[in-house]
Amino acid sequence: MWRRPVNPSRRLGDSGGGGLLANSKSRSSPILSVGLIVLGALLFIAYSYGNSGASGNNMEAISRVEGDYSCTAEVQRAIPILKKAYGDSMHKILHVGPDTCSVVSKLLKEEETEAWGVEPYDIEDADTNCKALVRKGVVRVADIKFPLPYRPKSFSLVIVSDALDYLSPRYLNKTLPDLARVSADGLAIFTGYPGHQRARVSDVSKFGRAAKLRSSSWWIRYFIQTNLEENETAVKKFEQAATKRSYVPSCQIFHLKSFH
Incomplete structure (x- = not known):
């Protein structure tokens, strides 16, 4: 009996990170805030890439x-x-x-x-x-x-x-x-x-x-x-x-x- 190939649904993980917690008692400069946002973005990208488990050849195939x-x-x-x-x-x-x-x-x-x-x-x-x-x-x-x-x-x-x-x-x-x-x-x-x-x-x-x-x-x-x-x-x-x-x-x- 013929079996139909399963159409895999694309699962998109929740990519929305939590907002930065502000401490009313401390004053952060704009530069520090921007730096934290950039650092968070870099960490998220590194985490996503690490979880993909893709080698160079596989990245070529799935990118x-x-x-x-x-x-x-x-x-x-x-x-x-x-x-x-x-x-x-x-x-x-x-x-x-x-x-x-x-x-x-x-x-x-x-x-x-x-x-x-x-x-x-x-x-x-x-x-x-x-x-x-x-x-x-x-x-x-x-x-x-x-x-x-x-x-x-x-x-x-x-x-x-x-x-x-x-x-x-x-x-x-x-x-x-x-x-x-x-x-x-x-x-x-x-x-x-x-x-x-x-x-x-x-x-x-x-x-x-x-x-x-x-x-x-x-x-x-x-x-x-x-x-x-x-x-x-x-x-x-x-x-x-x-x-x-x-x-x-x-x-x-x-x-x-x-x-x-």
Whole structure:
């Protein structure tokens, strides 16, 4: 049975601090008052940052302005959880999506992990590291509306993010089964929540259209119609690992079985 990804509600802590207590018997200079306010603000910022428990890489992933959140950045944040869910299947991975160079670079730093990427869009503005990955053939630039240049079951796991959101059902009917074709042990899909993202001008000009963010019920119906089955084992392991690490995704994550 399909289980819908939970849409995590954003909990905002009470950030309003108490007012400064004035002592009627003492006279504080304006400079002292301002100094106390600044000190209080600095302490609050330090406390908030400390509680976030975010490393440098994680800060890069979660510091996006709400509405412009990248599920490709979410993939990087979820790698430890994916490793728990897929185990040995994390040894040979294909990532498909915008900014795939950043995901591939991070995966290649993991022990005993081989990784490749498919960038569906233009990389003219890519950095030198990304262009080097393209020259080596580790990352390909390819239109995912057409069959990928890989044999069936070329990769143990295929991860896709931010790419399917820009495809109409007409092209999804070809692309999604093809992604399942080149995977041997599963397919992990990261897609945005409706209402949590809005199209940026740069996105529309780059992708040719705004992202079409679909609900979990829409995706589930689509998976059923295209004979794609939920990978229940991966779902269970992913949820267990996420709970243990207090990981709350900011994107919808679906785990599908490969075509056999």
